[in-house]
Amino acid sequence: MTRALLPWLLIPLLTVLILVPVGFMFLGAFMSGALADPEAHLTLSKVAAVYTTLPFLRTLGSTLVIAFLVAIAATLGGVTMAWLTSRTDLPARPIMETCIIAPLFLSPFVGAIAWLVLGSPRAGLLNVIARAWFGTTGAVVNVATPSGIVLIMALYYLPYAYLTVAAALRNMDPSMEEAACVNGSGILGTALKVTLPVVRPALISAFFFIFVLACGTFAIPAVLDRASQVRFLAVDVFQASATYPIDYGTAAAIGTLLFWISVMGIAAYRFASRAARRFVTVTARGYRIRLVRLRWLRWPMAGLVGVYVVLSIVLPYLALVWSAFARAGGTIFAPVWTLANARGVLTSAEVAGATVNTLEVGLITPTLCVGLGLLIAYAVRRLRVPASNAIDYITMFSIAVPGIVFGTGVFWTYVLTPAYGTIAVLVLAFVAAYVPFAYRISDTALLQIDRALEEASLLCGAGNGRTLLRITLPLARPALLSAWIMVFIFAVREISAAVLLTSSDNVVLSVLSFNYLDFGDVPKAAVVGLLQTALLAAGVIAGRYVFRVKLSSQV
């Protein structure tokens, strides 16, 4: 019964949530103007320009190169951090883990500005300090270079790799490592020869995942690239759809190009994560985790993690605190502190409203998203409903579309419905945008639950619904909670779609900070960034210590 009916529920739902907005992108790519513009007509010119002319193809090339470098760097960094915090006796591991994912709390736009404050060649705080203390000349650090952009994007995406790989490492049978140790391999030898190959599939998954996400990032290159050294398709999408003249057709055409790249990435990712499943076996016994003793390397390794924490969290947040609380006239050596910006932001009516809206969106979105993700995973993986493959692919589509283009599609989908202009439309857009994450995590969680546990329930006379509720849900709970936290972070932080769907009634903090930035008001945007971080940190800390959520989970 359920098995036959579920596709009839899921396919229309996913069609409205994901396929229609994506469809609007494809339609938009073939239109000369906005969809509702009576003068707009079908044209091949935008698609032809994007797919065949040199400027776009050059940009495509450099986008792929940058995304590739970012994915490599972030994955290598992430796997190192994951190994250190989940397999070794590194000091202060629990705190380290929270620190490692803290970069996720900042929206990329605010994060990029923080880096500009730190590392612009002349007035960047790091350069100013280096000149004063060490008498250097010129720029010690310059983030506004191609390598700076790649490094900062890598720092920013490292937590994604970390979360994926850490879960795989934790699920690995330690006896494999033990066997290698017994056979005389050193710590590093064991890590490289045994641990690494075992988590290689998770690593490949993380790589493709970051590659796809990096292709769609506009904020970091847009803020940091000041001399047009880095060409990035997502920046073109942003400029075509948010600055003058608005050229949605070109934005959509680039969106379709990114879509194909991402779909290839997803296919590779699916392949790699399928391979990953062969290795991940969780038995009821549960492993006694034996930690690798780093011995003399313990503190140097702690230092390595420390360097990452300083680079990706301490410095950017100090820069934000500096922007938010230091009076613009002071220098780093003689700062004049002020609460004026914070007071201005925190006492304003718009911030109060936006905070409430952010919390509403931030709580409803992950709840619906994880519910839907689990339902889809259950239908596809367990019930193997008809059209499972289609459902599986459609669910992944939204990850393949740049946020701003997807947001435009969502706009056209809902503009004539009562949801438009309300919190609901944001929730719908975010659920659609983030359901791939919730789905993937749920799917992996299901794979790790012995099917017999659910079959036993069926044979005891419980139907699929009761089985899902009484058996699957409680067993998948740890993974689902970590998915919840992840989507919570995304929903609080998301900008692109939120801006396109904002109204007087559903302003969220990220849109507010976007509007402050539009007026060049970096201090206020910094205050909002810190406020968002406080909300997210409170949520994550509550999750970790109240609900005992493990943050890392296999995607």
Add this chain to the structure above:
Amino acid sequence: MSDLSVRDLVVKYGDFLAVDNVSFTVEAGAFVSLLGPSGCGKTTTLRCIAGLETATTGHISIGTDRVVCPGHETPPERRGVNMVFQSYAVWPHMSVFDNVAYGLRTRNTPSAEIATRVTEVLRLVGLDGYGARYGTELSGGQQQRVAVARAVITEPRLLLFDEPLSNLDAGLRERMRFELLALQRRLGRTSVYVTHDQAEAMVMSDRIILMHQGRIVQEGSPRSLYERPANRFAAAFIGNANLLEATVTASHGDGRHTVTLPGGLTLEGHVATPGWVPSGAVLVCIRPENVEPAPDGIPATVTRVSYLGPVQTVELQAGAVTLRADLPSRHVVATGTALNIRIDASAVVLVPET
């Protein structure tokens, strides 16, 4: 009357035929094993009976209910069957009591009755006083008992076992065989038991259905399968066998024939497969325990001896023929020595290749 009837069952995965036209019945109260190597389709057949796998075509009836027939599949929760899984599938997030009570709660049984019945069943499986424990705190054998208790408490029309003992260590496995059988006899539930362990199937079953490559090879009592293998696979899979290629040189009627082995050795044997008239090249099956020392027998040389305690397995070379013999340990035999043997005509079974 049969409690289970499987007719023309076919399960296809793409081009792969997992179950190829399987039909059998199980009488009320019987304990029937589906035996075969991994991949033979036995588990798939069992899962089709449970409703956990979809039959491509075929019919399955439980009692008088047709649960699988073209265009219809009764969902597993409404088939009135229950199953003991290979992995036990004890829910780790529930106590033993909750695990066992689950099926009753699903049926909205009053809680007082649940308490009585769960206690009773736990006593039956020897888990008295374990109700408050969690699955993960139990040993493998204890989890196995929880799984059995959870299955029998729903009073299924059909009790299914999917290799339930294969994860236990050897000693415990042997003890559990008898316990499970005793329990089945006491409850009188019709049972279908899947295993790849022929010894387990022999000990426990009223009847064994031997499967290979998705088909039923042979079915019957343990003794008939052992003594009268239907083909090479059946002879090799059940027990140990000397399977020798031979040629029929004379037929004596009454199913008795003279065969010549490579090297010219002749033996007298009989046919156990009804309706089969052998001629030309055939297989000869000789169980190792039926190769006996006899001073006036066929001369042979001992090429290897493995001492197993009660018996010793001796490898012999008789002309061109290599034979395995299980001899009582009290005869001391040494490698390289000569040994004369005899094989009783009743122990020489002619078997078709397929």
Add this chain to the structure above:
Amino acid sequence: MTHSGNIVSRRLLLGAALAAPAIIAARAQSKPGITDDLVKAAQKDGTLSYYHNSDIGPTGLWTDAFAKRFGLQMKNMRLPSYPLFDRFLNESRVGRHLADLVQITDPTLLAYANRLGFIADYTPAGGAMIPGDLKQEGIWYGLFTDPMGIGYNSKTVTPEEEKLIQTGGWNALADPRWKGRFGTATPASGGSSYAFCYMFLVTLRAQYGKPWFSKLAANAPDIYASKAPLFERLAAGEYTLMDQGSAGTLSDYYLKGAPIRWSFPAPTPIALTSQSITKNAPHPAAARLFQEWSTTAEGQAEWLKYSIAGATRPDVVDPRHAGKLDWFKEPWFHEPTEFYTAYLKDEAFADPKKPIIAEWNEIFNYQSGKKG
């Protein structure tokens, strides 16, 4: 085209002498527009949905003052100019009429929306006080002006350089001494940037044009794709001076204590915050009342309490100016003498192809997705 004809020379804000009395007088004068009937009808509408482009905080305070005065409820939505306009246009096209008023810093967009039939024809009583080049009668009314000049970081210039910036006109920007010290934003980064570049590349092409921009490009500027870091880094001293410096944002940084100063070479381009009533306003009376109020001296004076800008009514003057407060007291500060407003009614300016973006990109060797 004759350039001098397009440059409007006005005595700016120099109604200062009239200041306070004029406001009182103006209130009496504008009364006829805000009739009891209109107020009643507006109150019956109850709420007012306001799509605006001006800074979110001050606008909220300003509209709250209106809402309190007339007992209405405000629903404000703020977006950057082009996303805001695009949104309004698309909503109008599909018949989802949510906005009562649209306020945007580019009136050519409002004129374009009017041609599409999405703007209501309404003449507020106060409109008569707004100079003709800052309104299109019945369609859009300019409310506030934000002049754009040269912004500089006072810590990184010598007195001699400051003198050059303050007195050298626009050619001061072309001086080779600014090599590696100049920052700018692409004309695609926003409507005011586009207007700024339009003056030099189109209206005053003969005088400035490509050669002038080429000299700016030769100074290897830091080119920002968005305004926020452009201003923030000027305040931090990353570079020394910028063009297209909006007085509103520069003075905001000044008030935060940043070492930022500015000058207004002539002619000074302005961004004009303009406002129209939408054709299918869901709360038409409330919309009219707001259009009336925001063109009164009272409404405009209220704005100056919260924000830094010039009012379009000559009789409304920034109290800081009158009191010589903040930067008005600074010796380096000079009022703009001549406004560039011609683009506000230039059909070519509204050309959706925006050809000068491509030209600018070429001059600055700046590659982006915009290929003109």
